[in-house]
Amino acid sequence: MIKSKFFLFLFFISSVVAFSQQPATSAATIQQALQHKKEMTETSLVKNVPFENIGPTVMSGRVVDVDVNPEMPSEFYVGYASGGVWHTTNNGTTFTPILDNAPTQNVGDIAVDWKNRTIWVGTGENNSSRSSYAGIGILKSKNNGKTWEQVGLPDSHHIGRILINPKNPEEVIIGVTGHLYSPNEERGIYKTTDGGNTWKRTLFVDKSSGIIDVQHAPDNFNVMFASSWTRDRKAWNFSGNGTNSAIFKSTDGGETWEKVSTEKSGFPTGEGVGRIGIAVFDENTIYALHDSQFHRKEEPKKGETSGLTKDDFKTMSVDAFMKLEDKALNDYLKTNGFQEKYRAANVKQLVSSGSVKPIDLAHYLEDANSMMFDTPVIGAEVYKSTDGGKSWNKTHEDYIDGLYYSYGYYFGEIRVDPQDKNGIYIMGVPILKSKDAGKTFTSISRENVHADHQALWINPKMQGHLIDGNDGGLNMSYDDGESWIKLNSPAVGQFYAINVDNEKPYNVYGGLQDNGVWVGANNAREDKFWHQSGHYPWEELMGGDGMQIEIDSRDSNIVYTGFQFGNYFRINRETEEFKYIQPKHTLGETPYRFNWQTPILLSPHNQDILYLGGNKLMRSMNKGDDFEAISDDLTNGGKKGNVAYGTLTSISESPFQFGLIYTGSDDGVVSVTKDAGGSWTTISNTFPKDLWVSRVMASQHKKERVYVTLNGYRWDDFKVYVYRSDDYGQTWKDISSNIPTSPVNVIKEDTSNENVLYLGTDNGAYVSFNRGASWHIFSKGLPNVAVHDIVIQPEAKDLVLGTHGRSIYKANIEALQIINADETTNDITFMDIQPITHSGQWGSSWSPWFDAFEPETTIRFFSKSSGNKTLKIQSEEGAELVKMSVAVENGFNYVDYNLELDEKGKKALMKEDSSIHFKETGNKKYYLPKGVYTVQMEDSETTFEIK
Numbered sequence: 001m002i003k004s005k006f007f008l009f010l011f012f013i014s015s016v017v018a019f020s021q022q023p024a025t026s027a028a029t030i031q032q033a034l035q036h037k038k039e040m041t042e043t044s045l046v047k048n049v050p051f052e053n054i055g056p057t058v059m060s061g062r063v064v065d066v067d068v069n070p071e072m073p074s075e076f077y078v079g080y081a082s083g084g085v086w087h088t089t090n091n092g093t094t095f096t097p098i099l100d101n102a103p104t105q106n107v108g109d110i111a112v113d114w115k116n117r118t119i120w121v122g123t124g125e126n127n128s129s130r131s132s133y134a135g136i137g138i139l140k141s142k143n144n145g146k147t148w149e150q151v152g153l154p155d156s157h158h159i160g161r162i163l164i165n166p167k168n169p170e171e172v173i174i175g176v177t178g179h180l181y182s183p184n185e186e187r188g189i190y191k192t193t194d195g196g197n198t199w200k201r202t203l204f205v206d207k208s209s210g211i212i213d214v215q216h217a218p219d220n221f222n223v224m225f226a227s228s229w230t231r232d233r234k235a236w237n238f239s240g241n242g243t244n245s246a247i248f249k250s251t252d253g254g255e256t257w258e259k260v261s262t263e264k265s266g267f268p269t270g271e272g273v274g275r276i277g278i279a280v281f282d283e284n285t286i287y288a289l290h291d292s293q294f295h296r297k298e299e300p301k302k303g304e305t306s307g308l309t310k311d312d313f314k315t316m317s318v319d320a321f322m323k324l325e326d327k328a329l330n331d332y333l334k335t336n337g338f339q340e341k342y343r344a345a346n347v348k349q350l351v352s353s354g355s356v357k358p359i360d361l362a363h364y365l366e367d368a369n370s371m372m373f374d375t376p377v378i379g380a381e382v383y384k385s386t387d388g389g390k391s392w393n394k395t396h397e398d399y400i401d402g403l404y405y406s407y408g409y410y411f412g413e414i415r416v417d418p419q420d421k422n423g424i425y426i427m428g429v430p431i432l433k434s435k436d437a438g439k440t441f442t443s444i445s446r447e448n449v450h451a452d453h454q455a456l457w458i459n460p461k462m463q464g465h466l467i468d469g470n471d472g473g474l475n476m477s478y479d480d481g482e483s484w485i486k487l488n489s490p491a492v493g494q495f496y497a498i499n500v501d502n503e504k505p506y507n508v509y510g511g512l513q514d515n516g517v518w519v520g521a522n523n524a525r526e527d528k529f530w531h532q533s534g535h536y537p538w539e540e541l542m543g544g545d546g547m548q549i550e551i552d553s554r555d556s557n558i559v560y561t562g563f564q565f566g567n568y569f570r571i572n573r574e575t576e577e578f579k580y581i582q583p584k585h586t587l588g589e590t591p592y593r594f595n596w597q598t599p600i601l602l603s604p605h606n607q608d609i610l611y612l613g614g615n616k617l618m619r620s621m622n623k624g625d626d627f628e629a630i631s632d633d634l635t636n637g638g639k640k641g642n643v644a645y646g647t648l649t650s651i652s653e654s655p656f657q658f659g660l661i662y663t664g665s666d667d668g669v670v671s672v673t674k675d676a677g678g679s680w681t682t683i684s685n686t687f688p689k690d691l692w693v694s695r696v697m698a699s700q701h702k703k704e705r706v707y708v709t710l711n712g713y714r715w716d717d718f719k720v721y722v723y724r725s726d727d728y729g730q731t732w733k734d735i736s737s738n739i740p741t742s743p744v745n746v747i748k749e750d751t752s753n754e755n756v757l758y759l760g761t762d763n764g765a766y767v768s769f770n771r772g773a774s775w776h777i778f779s780k781g782l783p784n785v786a787v788h789d790i791v792i793q794p795e796a797k798d799l800v801l802g803t804h805g806r807s808i809y810k811a812n813i814e815a816l817q818i819i820n821a822d823e824t825t826n827d828i829t830f831m832d833i834q835p836i837t838h839s840g841q842w843g844s845s846w847s848p849w850f851d852a853f854e855p856e857t858t859i860r861f862f863s864k865s866s867g868n869k870t871l872k873i874q875s876e877e878g879a880e881l882v883k884m885s886v887a888v889e890n891g892f893n894y895v896d897y898n899l900e901l902d903e904k905g906k907k908a909l910m911k912e913d914s915s916i917h918f919k920e921t922g923n924k925k926y927y928l929p930k931g932v933y934t935v936q937m938e939d940s941e942t943t944f945e946i947k
Contacts, residue, residue, distance in 0.1 A: 024182040024716035025741060027155035030136060033718075033741035034103045037764070037777065037784075040740065044776040045821050045891030046767055051781035051801070051809040053491050054508065055526040056538040059515040060450075060473025061492040061805060064125055066457045067112045068467065073459055076467065078474055079107040081125040082133050082786055082805030083492030087144065092476060092487035098145025100783040104763065105805050106133040108159035108177070113169040118142050120196075122159025126177055126212060127454070128233055128240065128409050130596055131494065131513060131804055133762060133786060134716070135159060138174065140196055151196030155179075155186040157716070160229075161214040165221045165253070170195040173254045175211035175226060180233050182716040183207035189214065189226055191254045202250075203257040208232055209244040214254075215280045218418060218460075223283045224250040225389060226257065227276035231409065235666060235692065235714040237641030240409035241293040245273040249389045260389040267383055267392040268292060275412040281421045286385045287438065288392070289426050291408025292378035296399070308332040310362035321351055321358040336365055339584050347587070356588040367591040367644065379404045380428060382414070382438040395438025403428035411453070418460035427453035431468065433481060444481025452514060471514040491526070491807035496597055497548040498802035500793045501556040508791075508810075509559070510802055511546025517561045518546070522798065522810060541571060542578075550602040550610070560602065560624065565644060566594030566614060570624045581624035583612060592616065593638055595647035595666055605658040613648030617663055617677065630677025635665040636690075650696045656703040662729070664693025670708055672729055683729030684708075691721065695746050701754035704728055709744040713762065718743050722759065724772055735772025740764075745787060751794040753817045758799060760787030765801055769821045776821075776891075782809055815892055819862045828869075828937045831860040833944035836899070838930050843921025852923040857944065859895040859935055866890045873897075873905075874934040879912045881905040881933070888937075899946070901926040 041047060061083050068076040074091035077098075084099035085107060099105060099121065108126040112119050119142075123135025134157040139148045153159075153176060160175035171193050178187025187210035189203035203211070209230040217223040226249075230242030246269070247261040261267035272294035279287040308328055313321075326344035333342055350356040380400040383392040403426065404411060417423030422437040430445030431453040445451065450472025459465035464480040473488040494513035500522070501507050509519045520538030530536045544563025552558035560581075562568035570579040585592050592614035603609035610620045615635050618627040638646025647666050654660035659676025663669075668691045670684035684693075691710040699705030706729055710721035720736040722744055742761035750756035757768040759775065765787045766775040782801070789802035797814040815831045836857055845852045859871070866889045873882035882905055886895055901909065906926045910916055918926050932945045 024179060024184065025712075025718040027137075027186075029741055030718065031154060034136065036738075037103070037740040040738070040777050041779045043890075044779065045769075046776045046816065047779050047891065048889060048894055049778060049780060049811055049813075049816070049892055050894055051778065051811045053526070053781070053806065054520075054522055054808050054810055055491050055524070056493060056510075056518055056520055056536075056807060057491045057526060058486075058488050058536050058538065059493060059512060059518065059540070060488040060490065061494045061515070061807075062125075062127075062452075062471045062513065063455050063469025063474055064107055064127070065110045065455050066467050066469050066474070067110050068457050068459075069112075069114055070460070071114070073462075073465065076457075077110055077112060077119065078469065078490075079110040079121070080105075080490070080492045080805065081127065082106050082131070082494060083490065084783065084785075084805070085110055085119070085121060085145070086490050086492075088487075092474065092485075093489075095490045097490070097783070098141070099139075099148070101145065102139055102148040103150075103784055104133075104136055105783055105785045106135045108135060109162050111162035111164050111172075113164050116142075116169055117144065118169065119145065120162050120164065120172065121148075122156075122162050122174060124156065124158035124177075126158055126160045128180055128231055128238070131786075132158065132180060133804075134180065134718075138162075138196060149196075152192070152199050153186060153190060155184060157184070158210070160210065160212040163214055163216055163221075163224070163254075167221065168193075171221075171253065172196065173214055173216075173224065174199075175214040177212055177229065178207075178210035179716050180231075181714055187211070188228075189254055189257065202254055203228075203248060205244050205246075206230075209242065212275055212412065213278045215278045217280050217283045220283055222251055222253045223280075223388075224254055225260075225278050225280060225286055226250070227278055227288070229275050230273075231275075233714075234641065234643075236639040236643050236645030238409065238643060240291070241272055241274040243269070243271055243273070245276065247276060247278070247288060247389065261392070265390065265392050268294065270294075272377075275409050277412040277414040277426075279414045279416040279424065281416045281418070284386055284388050285416075285421050286389055287395075287414055287416055287424055288383045288385075289412060289414035290381050290383060291404060291412055292381050293408075294378050296376045296378055298376075307335070310336070310365050313358045313360075313362040316358040318351060318358060322348060324348075332361070338364065338587075342587055350587065360588045364585075364587055364591065367593060377406065379406075380408055380426065382424070382426060382434075384438060395434075396440070400426075400432075400441065403430075403432060405429065413453070413455060415456045415458055417458055417463065419463050425456055425458070425466075427456060429453070431456070431470075431481070444477075446481075446484050448486050449475045449484050450514075489528075492805060493807035494804045495802035495808065496546065496788055496804070498789045498791055498800060498808060499549040499551060500791050500800060501551045502553065502793075502795065503556055506793050506796060506798075507556070508800060508808060509541075509549040509551065509561070510808060511549060511561065513804070514545050516543040516546045516563075517541040517549060519559075522793070522796075522800070541573075542569065545596075547597055548600050550600055552602065552607045554607055558623075560600055560610060562598075564596050564598075566592070566598035566612070568598070568600060568612065568624070579624065581610075581612075581620070581627075583614065583618040583620075583627035583629075593635075593644045593647045595644060595649055597649065599648055599651045601651045601653060603653055603658070604655045605653070611651050611653070611661070613651050613663060615646055615648065615665075617648065617651065617661070619677065631663075631671075631673070631680055634663050634671045634680065635669050636667045638667075649693050652696050652698040652706075654698040654703060655700050660698065660703070662696045662698055662706055664696040664708065666692050668693065668710070670696055670729065672706075674728070681729075683725075686732060687723070688712075688721065691715070691717070694744060697747055697749065699754070700749055700751070702726070707747050707749070707757075708732070709747050709759070711743045711745060713743040718762075720744055720761070722747060722772065733772075735768075737768075737772060737774050739766055739775050746790050748790040748792065750813070750817055751792045755820075756816060758790050758792075760790050760801065762786040765790070767816060769816075778811070781811075815860045815862065819892075821862065821891070824862060824864070826940055827864045828940035829862040830935065830937075830940055830942035833857060833859065833935070833942060835945045835947050838946050840919075842899070842927045843923045843925050845922055848922070852921070852925075854923075854925075855899045855927065857897055857899065859897055861893050861895075861937065861940070863888045863890060863893055869937055871895060872936045873928075874936060875909055875912055876932045876934070877912050878934075879908045881909055881928070886937075899928045901928060 165171035274291035452471035455469030524537035
């Protein structure tokens with residue numbers, strides 16, 4: 001399914017009125033936050049709490065770049081938009097993440113000096129989508145990612161391209177796209193000649209125009225072409241074109257630049273020039289892919305239309321409307337999804353009475369979401385220069401329809417075959433190739449390749465060998481795109497929302513950026529066994545951009561979910577029935593506004609009751625079959641622009657009282673009703689204005705308590721905004737405390753301990769043991785990635801994190817729920833160890849060629865101090881069986897023990913009980929037999945049983 005990304009159209013731009021701009025967070029503040037986070041990680045009480053990535057992987061995430069070893073193309077690096085950099089040496093069979101030691105996973109471009117094995121990463125995605133996260137400048141590694149050095153441009157936010165001089169790897173050119181939501185100085189072309197120690201800006205266009213692409217002639221690094229891009233994103237509008245979008249040329253290795261897309265050159269100039277991608281075959285032959293935002297010339301209508309269109313009603317009189325044939329009117333109403341109650345007879349009655357006008361039948365279908373496809377822009381077009389950029393000619397006569405639709409700002413990449421100057425590839429939805437220099441194109445998308453294409457590598461030594469990066473991961477072809485292999489083993493899914501059910505084992509559900517909604521068992525094997533079985537352990541529920549998920553607690557087959565802009569369904573997984581349930585406004589009423597991530601909620605009091613947020617709060621009493629608005633507009637009223645705005649983003653109902661409901665909006669409004677929508681009160685007047693309410697959460701432990709998080713990402717404001725109220729929102733307490741600067745996405749109460757809170761930001765996850773007075777950071781097994789959603793499975797006592805770039809993680813939090821980290825007085829406090837079932841298979845394998853099966857248990861404890869401590873395992877009679885030295889750290893500790901006995905321990909146990917028999921194992925190890933054992937450290941102990 002092709003997703004509805006929002007677009008650019010000039011009609012709205014002139015009417016956009018800016019809000020009072022929140023200040024963009026400075027680079028210095030970000031650097032201080034990164035240092036703070038590093039220090040906080042080292043001292044965190046929960047730094048040893050282990051997180052496990054549970055996938056899924058097969059649907060992958062957005063690729064931004066691929067860099068291939070020119071001498072050995074089976075080795076390459078892949079950069080993911082928010083999932084880091086991954087390395088393969090076996091042609092994509094397996095990958096290793098190499099950016100996990102860096103402060104960010106957000107990638108715009110990568111470049112590798114293969115001779116010296118030096119990797120450069122430009123952080124911050126080069127696209128401009130809703131979740132194109134900012135970076136921290138340029139990172140560099142000389143040891144394949146074991147360590148990373150920050151080498152400049154910390155306020156760049158987004159990097160378009162990195163070029164390394166093949167003859168002098170200390171000389172590097174960077175194209176900086178710059179801030180996404182605010183103007184800034186650090187954008188343009190930057191050059192270093194000393195490996196990043198110092199930088200010089202050699203091209204600056206303006207504070208809103210950065211460099212999206214830079215390419216050099218294959219045999220001459222001195223000859224370069226760069227494209228500037230004027231863009232401005234706001235929460236309510238995106239402008240991706242302007243007079244300063246242009247092509248520049250350098251003949252001295254990027255030291256100086258000349259604008260070559262002049263009015264005389266033949267390349268478009270003016271306000272409608274959008275994003276430009278560049279491909280250089282040689283010093284004379286250059287291609288440019290342009291997202292033209294100039295309007296198309298109006299073409300005369302060809303023949304009669306087969307039915308009524310919405311444009312017909314915009315100028316239709318009442319008299320003409322009343323003369324319409326009922327069949328023609330009904331065809332229009334049914335085709336365009338009007339509710340059943342709106343059919344020819346009753347609509348004519350409404351128009352006749354004056355309560356509805358004919359134009360309302362057009363307006364009924366129009367909002368910021370639907371208008372995107374009504375924009376008559378030229379879209380994708382390819383230009384070619386054969387004289388080194390002096391003159392440009394369009395390569396094709398007709399429009400290239402069906403490539404950009406109305407969101408060319410999201411694509412814009414073009415490549416030329418190094419062995420064929422007439423062979424070019426352009427990327428959008430889908431990927432197209434031309435063998436006649438752009439005169440004609442054919443699609444090389446296939447059934448196992450994601451529709452949205454972002455990066456392409458062409459083998460310069462073997463024609464037809466391609467590696468394609470797209471929103472669904474990585475594909476490889478050896479026949480010029482006729483067939484593709486999928487290379488999706490990294491867990492780099494970009495989740496917006498997750499949820500869990502109560503099945504055993506429990507299932508995890510998740511909505512992903514451009515990869516639909518998926519569900520799988522939390523303990524599903526994330527390996528290649530499914531290639532044998534033919535069944536991947538996760539199942540796709542639906543396509544599009546996957547959004548929030550609610551599961552009926554009475555029957556987990558009933559699932560509510562959908563895709564962007566409020567397009568939700570009730571799904572019966574058992575019968576495979578899909579029921580479309582988006583609420584519809586009344587004819588004549590202003591259309592509802594739905595956020596990209598429209599919130600939904602099943603009432604904790606009655607699972608037949610479903611809430612859905614537009615700009616009003618909708619409630620259904622019958623599982624989504626019918627909705628009614630139970631509020632007026634709960635936002636600041638929206639703003640004119642090309643993005644739905646003035647929408648609800650979060651809904652929460654108190655488990656203590658039906659109808660005690662809180663809502664939050666994308667423009668900073670938090671509201672509460674105590675009477676199921678009878679009356680509403682705004683409770684956000686003391687908050688910073690205009691910020692996105694990323695979460696509002698009614699406490700499940702105290703009726704009067706509520707939590708709110710605000711997110712300034714859409715202002716480039718990365719401050720931490722977290723609040724708690726104990727009086728229904730009449731007054732608020734700031735509980736951001738010691739959290740390092742990073743926008744907050746989610747807060748969650750622990751299900752069993754009211755003092756414990758969990759929080760997810762754009763750069764990590766945290767826990768508080770004192771209701772937000774102080775916070776500790778999670779880090780073991782968890783990279784610095786955006787955490788979009790948090791769910792707790794109460795029976796399993798698992799914390800589940802939905803990340804936007806590294807799929808889903810889980811960790812057992814029973815120890816965090818039970819041990820009071822602030823108040824415990826014992827130096828060592830053990831957690832109970834669950835009984836272990838003995839097996840005769842311990843130490844054995846079904847084949848001598850495979851590893852033996854080893855048992856394992858985890859000994860969990862909290863320590864008030866750090867240092868090497870002795871841990872002992874004793875028999876029920878007190879005999880010492882195992883003695884090990886453990887590096888203990890202040891906080892929660894986890895010691896994995898495989899139940900093994902050495903010869904000394906074996907003899908001690910047999911001396912105590914001569915009836916015990918140890919059988920020979922395949923791996924020649926001895927394991928504890930059935931019995932009760934004591935674990936001891938210092939003056940504390942606990943027991944466990946092997947049954």
